Amino acid sequence: MLRVDVKKQLGEFQLSASFTSQGRVTGLFGASGSGKTSLINTIAGLLRPDRGTIEIDGETVDDTAAGIHIPTFRRRIGYVFQDARLFPHLDVRQNLDYGRRMNGLVDDPAQRRRIVELLDIGNLLDRRPGKLSGGERQRVALGRALLARPRLLLLDEPLGALDEGRKLEILPYLVRLRDEAGIPMVYVSHDAAELRQLATQIVMLRRGEVTAFGGVKVLTATP
Amino acid sequence: MFEISPTEWTAILLSLRVAIIATLVATPFGIALAWALARHDFWGKSVLDAAVHLPLVLPPVVTGYLLLLTFGRRGLVGGFLADYLGIVFAFRWTGAALACGVMSFPLLVRPIRLSIEAIDRRLEQAAETLGAAPWRVFFTVTLPLALPGVLAGMVLGFAKAIGEFGATITFVSNIPGETQTISSAIYSLIQTPDGDAAAGRLVIISVIIAMGALIGSEWFARRATQRLHGN
Numbered sequence: 001m002l003r004v005d006v007k008k009q010l011g012e013f014q015l016s017a018s019f020t021s022q023g024r025v026t027g028l029f030g031a032s033g034s035g036k037t038s039l040i041n042t043i044a045g046l047l048r049p050d051r052g053t054i055e056i057d058g059e060t061v062d063d064t065a066a067g068i069h070i071p072t073f074r075r076r077i078g079y080v081f082q083d084a085r086l087f088p089h090l091d092v093r094q095n096l097d098y099g100r101r102m103n104g105l106v107d108d109p110a111q112r113r114r115i116v117e118l119l120d121i122g123n124l125l126d127r128r129p130g131k132l133s134g135g136e137r138q139r140v141a142l143g144r145a146l147l148a149r150p151r152l153l154l155l156d157e158p159l160g161a162l163d164e165g166r167k168l169e170i171l172p173y174l175v176r177l178r179d180e181a182g183i184p185m186v187y188v189s190h191d192a193a194e195l196r197q198l199a200t201q202i203v204m205l206r207r208g209e210v211t212a213f214g215g216v217k218v219l220t221a222t223p
Numbered sequence: 224m225f226e227i228s229p230t231e232w233t234a235i236l237l238s239l240r241v242a243i244i245a246t247l248v249a250t251p252f253g254i255a256l257a258w259a260l261a262r263h264d265f266w267g268k269s270v271l272d273a274a275v276h277l278p279l280v281l282p283p284v285v286t287g288y289l290l291l292l293t294f295g296r297r298g299l300v301g302g303f304l305a306d307y308l309g310i311v312f313a314f315r316w317t318g319a320a321l322a323c324g325v326m327s328f329p330l331l332v333r334p335i336r337l338s339i340e341a342i343d344r345r346l347e348q349a350a351e352t353l354g355a356a357p358w359r360v361f362f363t364v365t366l367p368l369a370l371p372g373v374l375a376g377m378v379l380g381f382a383k384a385i386g387e388f389g390a391t392i393t394f395v396s397n398i399p400g401e402t403q404t405i406s407s408a409i410y411s412l413i414q415t416p417d418g419d420a421a422a423g424r425l426v427i428i429s430v431i432i433a434m435g436a437l438i439g440s441e442w443f444a445r446r447a448t449q450r451l452h453g454n
Contacts, residue, residue: 103354199449
């Protein structure tokens, strides 16, 4: 479960969002500039709210009144960015293993094999990020986030930098992930069609405020 | 003609020792400072930045004299170090290393700072979301990505250290076997009536060392850059 109730001033822009989601995939939907990325960065701990609380899986990670702000690296979240952000000095195998090493988790070859198979990246393991296509990079970034064994997976327009063909190549993996990995996700997108396929709940944002919340049906209300 | 005398060998080996020690000891400080200057805003940052560059613009003899006042046996820091820790810099080869380290520090710091500034901070953010504490982000992402700059800084620093003359001779004088580096040996030889041949040999050797350092750094930098971009 994810509970968010935050306010954050960013220059002229005011983010003021409040929602509670039980869904497997919570879609944050809105035009660019609506505050989607600021909101997901606040959930990740990369931005600190001016006021409010954030609760992930029963743990309070932000509570400004109580002075609580758990730093990003202790939140046990996974984050897939629009621009994969793979480490250029590490090969794919080392990129995938990074989160496990940093969290001091025991090696779990079975889980690694499962995720590598799920994402079809077994043939890329010895390559450097510089030698991957955009779609391959994004799949590796997904695997890297999953192998850190997060309790919440954040995805910020993970298909945004890909052309239509590539999008269709990745989307099935995301659906499989939703149905098989069992990790709740927050999925940012400005593409209603994408969210209709993936999300179970929608938070609609406009100019920093939540204008609608509910099932994917709320998407049909938008043009 | 090209027979190197024991005195010359002593000067060559001493120069190498002084420059290597100066570079190795200065590097961690250089990395820490470059990182602080590249990534943090703090009170007195511009003053610190200027202070680091000071040896580049001050007459070397002034830097040497300031070192003598500070680290000499009766200096504020030097007296303390000598009395309580038994570390003496004045008129020792360690003093030459200190002078070379200080003089080469700005050249060491600059490339490291530039390469840290060039690193995409979003990669560090990504590392943090994967559970890496700030110090681990530094050692697993920032430092490896800054490696070409670190190597370039070390080579530049080394080249400067091995050629240092003014601050060294002011601070620790020109004692054969203890503080007489290649530079000060050449200086002594050209003032001696028949020292020309020996001076010439040392000049050739310093050119060889400098060329070697430059070619070596070029090679390292290319290797490191290839490694980083995965090509």
